Amino acid sequence: MGIDISRLRRQFGQFAALDDVSLTIADGEFVAVLGPSGSGKTSLLRILAGLDQPDAGSVYRDDEDLLALDARRRGVGLVFQHYALFPHMTVAQNVAFGLRVRPWRLRPRASVVKARVEELLRRVELESFASRYPAQLSGGQRQRVALARALAIEPRLLLLDEPFGALDAQVRVNLRRWLREFHRSLGITTLFVTHDQEEALEMADRVVVMNRGRIEQIGTPEQIYRYPATPFASRFIARGQPLPGDVEGGILRVLGHAWPISGFATDGVSVITVHVRPEDIVPVVQRREGWSANVLSVRPVAGTIRVGLHVAGLDEPLEAEWSERDWLRHRVEVGETIGVHFQSLTLFGSDGEGRVHARTEVHPPHGTSPITVGPWRRLEA
Amino acid sequence: MAAVSAMVSIGGRPSWSIRVARVFLVVAAVIVLAWLLVLPLIAIFAEAFRQGWAFYRDAISQPDSIAAVRLTLTVAAIAVPLNVVFGLAAAWTMTHFNFPGKALLGALIDLPFSVSPVVAGMMLILVYGKYGWLGSWLEAHGVQVIFAVPGLVLATVFVTLPFVARELIPLMQAQGSEQEEAALTLGASGWQIFFRVTLPRVRWALLYGVLLCNARAMGEFGAVYVVSGHLRGLTNTLPLQVDQLYQENFSAAFAVASLLALLTVLTLGIKRLLEWRHGEALTGR
Secondary structure (H helix, E strand, O other): OOEEEEEEEEEEOOEEEEEEEEEEEOOOOEEEEEOOOOOOHHHHHHHHHOOOOOOEEEEEEOOEEHHHOOHHHOOEEEEOOOOOOOOOOOHHHHHHHHHHOOOOOOOOOHHHHHHHHHHHHHHOOOHHHOOOOHHHOOHHHHHHHHHHHHHHOOOOEEEEEOOOOOOOHHHHHHHHHHHHHHHHHHOOOEEEEEOOHHHHHHHOOEEEEEEOOEEEEEEOHHHHHHOOOOHHHHHHHOOOEEEOEEEEOOEEEEOOEEEEOOOOOOOOOOEEEEEEOHHHEEEEOOOOOOEEEEEEEEEEEOOEEEEEEEEOOOOOOEEEEEEHHHHHHOOOOOOOEEEEEEOOEEEEEEOOOOOEEEEEEEOOOOOOOOOOEOOOOOOOO | OHHHHHHHOOOOOOOHHHHHHHHHHHHHHHHHHHHHHHHHHHHHHHHHOOOHHHHHHHHHOOHHHHHHHHHHHHHHHHHHHHHHHHHHHHHHHHHHOOOOOHHHHHHHHHHHHHOOHHHHHHHHHHHHOOOOOOHHHHHHOOOOOOOOHHHHHHHHHHHHOHHHHHHHHHHHHHHOOHHHHHHHHOOOOHHHHHHHHHHHHHHHHHHHHHHHHHHHHHHOOHHHHHHHOOOOOOOOOHHHHHHHHHHHOHHHHHHHHHHHHHHHHHHHHHHHHHHHHHHHHHOOO
């Protein structure tokens, strides 16, 4: 059962924050909503929490109409990006808040509240911080207090708004792993919004990619990374870089090379988009093969090498990403001209309104003669 | 030129000319303040005690003076809570909702600051006076506003209206409404949110606003002067009593004035203490 979101629409003046958004979340699932700022992901979260109302659409939890319940009765736990802890209350008082504000008939006894708070603080590994004030805690600790506070009301849906957005990189990575484990042990249906691709791909069971109020793609992290459904998803998640290309009579032309392709229907298609991922741009040893490229920059970043390339016929530089091990075996220098090959291209055919009608993966052949690809190329696909 | 550099140079080792300019500026400021503020304040107390302690005691324990003190406290005790409620409501509305006419409301809150108190008093006379719009109706129902306590309260409320609201609005704006939203999703009702989350967050700013509001309520002269009627022992607040005594008995006037000055100094003292202890909370952390 879980949560059933259907055809949500939210308009702010001329701006459509949510445009016909439908999504089903299974019980206990961990779903990431991924999109740039202004994509509508926070609007979706606020509507689910009851802090905002949609202009149209419905949200059901099992057979219960969630939109008919006001925020205080919804049983939805919300964790804010900037924690929104109550600064004049101790950690324990913050966590106890949701229990203490219940109508007196439903309010647990003080001893029960105390035990519950202790239990929650133990779970978020902050049991020794109960009498501290939020100002005395680090960012990661505050975020865990906010989480414990939201969990105190035993929510049936947990919403996290950019939960790691305000933390520094090291804390973020640790807290991410911790939260993943934590979710596994709790099993609460969880929706978290983020603009960080890595975060979404690493943590979520399923990822919802949003752009300009619309859902672009829903799928597992693997599916979305490997098979982005739209040019936006490709650019935003797989770091797809556009190449000029067009399709005519079953022939794909890209930068002076052409191949026959199949399984790509061009009916109703007016815009062809060709994307290549950084790791699919590989160097070839024999320069006559592939495309000629000038090396603009070489930057080592955490075990990988990012190489800026100027490919003849392109205005914008392309970025290639190679592993450091391959790199050490065969260096290229800034200013050098090398040959590159596109191992895999993603091809989209869209109509004038940006709707994708056809997509396919193309693996350009290495020309007519068997060619040697450098020993350090990635052996994939 | 040196004076300008003195103002903008913060940290680092200042040059000789900058140091001289600094000392000059500080001394100038102290002299101006002493001349304009401290000296007159001392003069009031000096004048009040010039004819001795016994005279002072007699002057302030006259029935008329005691009545004036009582009336001033009564008016403040009604006007200040009214403006606390109004100020909280106005600040909440201004910072948490968007509605047409919001700018107009902001301007209206500031109106008492820009209108002369005398004009404020005249407006009340026009509305509630014997020949005013509501005057005959009120008279027929046996309610007297002008030349009575209700008029004094109305005038004081009008003049002190902006103090609490203006103190709270910038703070509430800086704080946003995330905490209130968090409390809402945790199941708190509107009143619970107000008393447990909102009020504690603005308490120091609120107290600060109350102090300023109170100081003005007790010291207000112009608007109150117009609507009072100057009935000794009945509608004379402290400032009015001082004014009347001033025409008859110079030293007694200063004795009563010193009471008023004492209230002001006390208010300022509490304000300084709050700033010193809770400076961060006041500036809207």
